[in-house]
Amino acid sequence: MKKFWKNTILSILLFFAIMFARVIHAESSLDEIKERGYIKVSTNADFDPFEYKDGDKIIGIDVDIARKLAEYMGFGIEINDVSFDALTLELSSGACDFAIAAMSYSDEKAQSVDFSDPYYNAKNVVIVPVESSIKSVDEILDKRIGVALGFTGDIYCTEHFPSADIHRYDTASDAVLDLLSGRIDAVVIDDVPARKLVNVSDGEARVVDGYLFEESYRVAVPKGEKELLDEINTSIAKMKTDGEIDKIVAQYVGVSGGESVDLIAQIYNNLVNKDRYKMILSGLATTLEITVVALFIGLLIGFTLALINVSKSKNIIMKFLKIAANFYITVIRGTPVVVQIFVIYYLIFASTGLPKLLVAMIAFGINSGAYVAEIVRGGILSVDSGQYEAGRSLGLSAGTTMKHIILPQAVKNVLSSLTGEFINLIKETSVAGFIGVMDLSRAGNIIRSQTYEPVVPLMTVALIYFVLVALLTVVFSLIERRMRSSDKR
Amino acid sequence: MISVKNLYKEFKQDDKILYVLNGISVDFKKGEKVAIIGPSGSGKSTFLRCINALETPTSGEIFFKERKVDSSSSEIDDIRKNIGMVFQHFNLFPHMTIFENITFAPTMLKIYSPSQAKELAMALLEKVGLKDKWNVHPSRLSGGQKQRVAIVRSLMMNPEVMLFDEPTSALDPEVVKDVIGLMIEIAKSGMTMIMVTHEMSFVRRAATRVIFMDEGKIIADTTPENFFNNCENVRISKFLNKLI
Ligand SMILES: Nc1ncnc2c1ncn2[C@@H]1O[C@H](COP(=O)(O)OP(=O)(O)O)[C@@H](O)[C@H]1O
Numbered sequence: 001m002k003k004f005w006k007n008t009i010l011s012i013l014l015f016f017a018i019m020f021a022r023v024i025h026a027e028s029s030l031d032e033i034k035e036r037g038y039i040k041v042s043t044n045a046d047f048d049p050f051e052y053k054d055g056d057k058i059i060g061i062d063v064d065i066a067r068k069l070a071e072y073m074g075f076g077i078e079i080n081d082v083s084f085d086a087l088t089l090e091l092s093s094g095a096c097d098f099a100i101a102a103m104s105y106s107d108e109k110a111q112s113v114d115f116s117d118p119y120y121n122a123k124n125v126v127i128v129p130v131e132s133s134i135k136s137v138d139e140i141l142d143k144r145i146g147v148a149l150g151f152t153g154d155i156y157c158t159e160h161f162p163s164a165d166i167h168r169y170d171t172a173s174d175a176v177l178d179l180l181s182g183r184i185d186a187v188v189i190d191d192v193p194a195r196k197l198v199n200v201s202d203g204e205a206r207v208v209d210g211y212l213f214e215e216s217y218r219v220a221v222p223k224g225e226k227e228l229l230d231e232i233n234t235s236i237a238k239m240k241t242d243g244e245i246d247k248i249v250a251q252y253v254g255v256s257g258g259e260s261v262d263l264i265a266q267i268y269n270n271l272v273n274k275d276r277y278k279m280i281l282s283g284l285a286t287t288l289e290i291t292v293v294a295l296f297i298g299l300l301i302g303f304t305l306a307l308i309n310v311s312k313s314k315n316i317i318m319k320f321l322k323i324a325a326n327f328y329i330t331v332i333r334g335t336p337v338v339v340q341i342f343v344i345y346y347l348i349f350a351s352t353g354l355p356k357l358l359v360a361m362i363a364f365g366i367n368s369g370a371y372v373a374e375i376v377r378g379g380i381l382s383v384d385s386g387q388y389e390a391g392r393s394l395g396l397s398a399g400t401t402m403k404h405i406i407l408p409q410a411v412k413n414v415l416s417s418l419t420g421e422f423i424n425l426i427k428e429t430s431v432a433g434f435i436g437v438m439d440l441s442r443a444g445n446i447i448r449s450q451t452y453e454p455v456v457p458l459m460t461v462a463l464i465y466f467v468l469v470a471l472l473t474v475v476f477s478l479i480e481r482r483m484r485s486s487d488k489r
Numbered sequence: 490m491i492s493v494k495n496l497y498k499e500f501k502q503d504d505k506i507l508y509v510l511n512g513i514s515v516d517f518k519k520g521e522k523v524a525i526i527g528p529s530g531s532g533k534s535t536f537l538r539c540i541n542a543l544e545t546p547t548s549g550e551i552f553f554k555e556r557k558v559d560s561s562s563s564e565i566d567d568i569r570k571n572i573g574m575v576f577q578h579f580n581l582f583p584h585m586t587i588f589e590n591i592t593f594a595p596t597m598l599k600i601y602s603p604s605q606a607k608e609l610a611m612a613l614l615e616k617v618g619l620k621d622k623w624n625v626h627p628s629r630l631s632g633g634q635k636q637r638v639a640i641v642r643s644l645m646m647n648p649e650v651m652l653f654d655e656p657t658s659a660l661d662p663e664v665v666k667d668v669i670g671l672m673i674e675i676a677k678s679g680m681t682m683i684m685v686t687h688e689m690s691f692v693r694r695a696a697t698r699v700i701f702m703d704e705g706k707i708i709a710d711t712t713p714e715n716f717f718n719n720c721e722n723v724r725i726s727k728f729l730n731k732l733i
């Protein structure tokens with residue numbers, strides 16, 4: 001399945017991980033677990049059906065396997081969801097005892113973690129439309145192939161099918177949607193999700209006989225924890241002979257997304273069934289939280305930078321601050337917010353262990369700050385210079401004049417731009433999902449990946465954003481009108 | 490009270506240097522009412538703005554009661570409190586009511602307690618006939634009313650000297666006399682005043698001294714009688730003829 005596709009980021013993370021490991025790790029993991037009484041397990045609940053979220057519950061094949069493993073070993077369990085890239089870091093820092101996330105062996109990863117024996121053999125198979133003429137897996141080598149970005153299917157096809165036209169999607173279900181609408185000829189994905197995808201395709205897709213390649217899923221443990229690794233390997237072997245693993249897999253593949261043909265049934269399945277609306281609501285709450293906090297951070301940064309920028313001081317520190325402020329504004333306005341949030345999450349805050357919601361708030365605050373700074377600067381410059389002179393000539397200090405004379409007028413002049421920035425911010429927070437924050441957009445995406453029905457989740461999310469923005473627009477224009485008329489009293 | 494020594498001011502415009510003030514030395518005494526007259530662009534406003542450090546001279550010095558006027562010194566706010574300034578375009582604060590406009594600075598700078606400020610503000614507004622406007626915003630006032638409020642705003646600070654930069658030239662002719670009337674009253678109260686103005690009747694009535702500026706220099710510095718009656722300077726008579 002997933003591979004480390006952000007290679008440079010990974011190496012930096014590893015660097016930190018190893019440093020952490022040196023500092024924190026003293027006692028053997030197994031002893032710690034025994035003392036504690038339960039095992040701490042990390043996964044990346046983003047890969048239906050191996051590990052995914054149902055509401056806020058983390059479930060899936062791997063999760064059940066981990067529970068069984070803990071049971072065999074005689075411990076309780078605590079499961080945490082982290083980003084896939086953070087798993088290595090979690091292991092080396094001792095934040096978890098083992099990681100299970102449909103991971104296969106790679107030399108690269110083996111440098112920082114140890115792998116158990118395989119607990120499951122995944123075959124990468126090919127899905128095609130029922131009526132497709134493709135009969136065997138090697139017929140796809142020059143076709144349009146859909147893969148999930150960064151999954152092993154992506155790596156394999158890129159390497160082995162140089163003449164194929166490879167389309168990369170965020171999730172396998174998105175790839176299957178495109179397959180059914182004829183934009184691509186085949187989808188390459190692990191057999192378990194493949195079976196599930198075909199199950200819910202209403203007989204429109206099928207799995208081609210045979211498989212492209214096989215990979216073994218293994219549990220990852222911190223480097224050098226031999227005792228723990230031995231325990232895990234023994235338990236895996238036992239689970240295999242007991243037939244426990246097959247039982248668990250069968251349970252999940254059998255799950256059908258439900259065949260909801262008409263819209264009412266789709267609405268029921270996507271929003272009501274399994275309390276999925278709760279996910280939308282909690283996503284909405286997260287979106288609002290991020291927006292509001294980011295707005296405050298943005299205003300704080302923005303006003304500070306604007307004041308630095310318009311300052312007439314010839315002080316050397318001020319001059320330096322001005323250059324720094326301009327650099328910040330230029331860089332932030334000159335790069336996409338998605339890239340910013342990645343850099344902030346994976347590079348700048350990687351080693352701090354701050355919750356990702358907080359990181360998202362900070363990232364969007366930093367982003368918004370640059371835009372607010374320019375808006376406010378424009379507002380300050382739009383105030384007649386005579387206002388400043390009148391204030392100063394009365395003996396008011398530069399600060400008082402700015403605060404009580406200039407800024408109130410400046411803000412009034414740019415109020416509509418500021419509210420526009422706020423509204424923009426709401427919509428832009430939709431990329432928070434890229435670092436795994438469950439905001440409104442991501443809630444929709446998760447539902448879509450569970451039901452394989454795109455219409456209702458997408459439209460619901462769109463509608464909520466729209467209503468939100470429309471409401472705010474009305475509220476803001478009322479406030480604006482009020483502020484404007486107040487001067488004419 | 491104010492002493493100006495060898496004042497020069499240049500503005501850099503594109504790659505040209507504009508020499509606006511070219512060596513001005515002059516002293517103003519307490520109680521004087523000085524009218525500064527001169528053609529447009531001769532540097533009158535720049536000179537006035539140097540006196541309260543709204544403009545920083547290129548060279549030369551200005552002293553207000555032995556204290557150096559320097560825009561970067563920490564004393565400047567204290568000096569400015571004592572130098573009132575009235576602008577051609579009033580520069581009232583549009584987001585404040587008339588009452589707030591005139592009481593904000595004195596209360597902020599703790600010159601008066603809020604209740605004292607209120608008492609004084611209402612008394613002064615009454616005097617200039619604008620008491621009923623105390624709670625409206627400047628956009629509701631005519632130009633003449635705005636300028637009277639601006640003058641009251643300066644008076645509220647109880648300054649030792651007041652600077653006027655063409656206070657009537659943005660006004661409709663019929664309201665000029667209201668503002669002039671107010672300035673004459675202030676003059677009668679003994680205030681030291683330095684006024685850039687083209688209102689010759691006002692200069693005749695209220696000024697005790699006339700300074701004529703041209704090309705950044707003081708050409709004449711004399712009494713009003715001398716200025717209007719015994720004028721030998723060609724530029725001055727040309728200028729005066731144009732006005733009439
Ligand atoms: N901030 C400034 N930057 C550049 N040139 C200026 C500035 N202020 C005034 N000047 C120029 O200086 C000259 C004198 O201006 P000013 O003192 O306003 O003259 P006056 O008030 O006598 O009409 C004019 O040519 C004007 O264009």
Ligand SMILES: [Mg+2]
Pocket residue numbers: 533534535654655
């Ligand atoms: Mg002027």
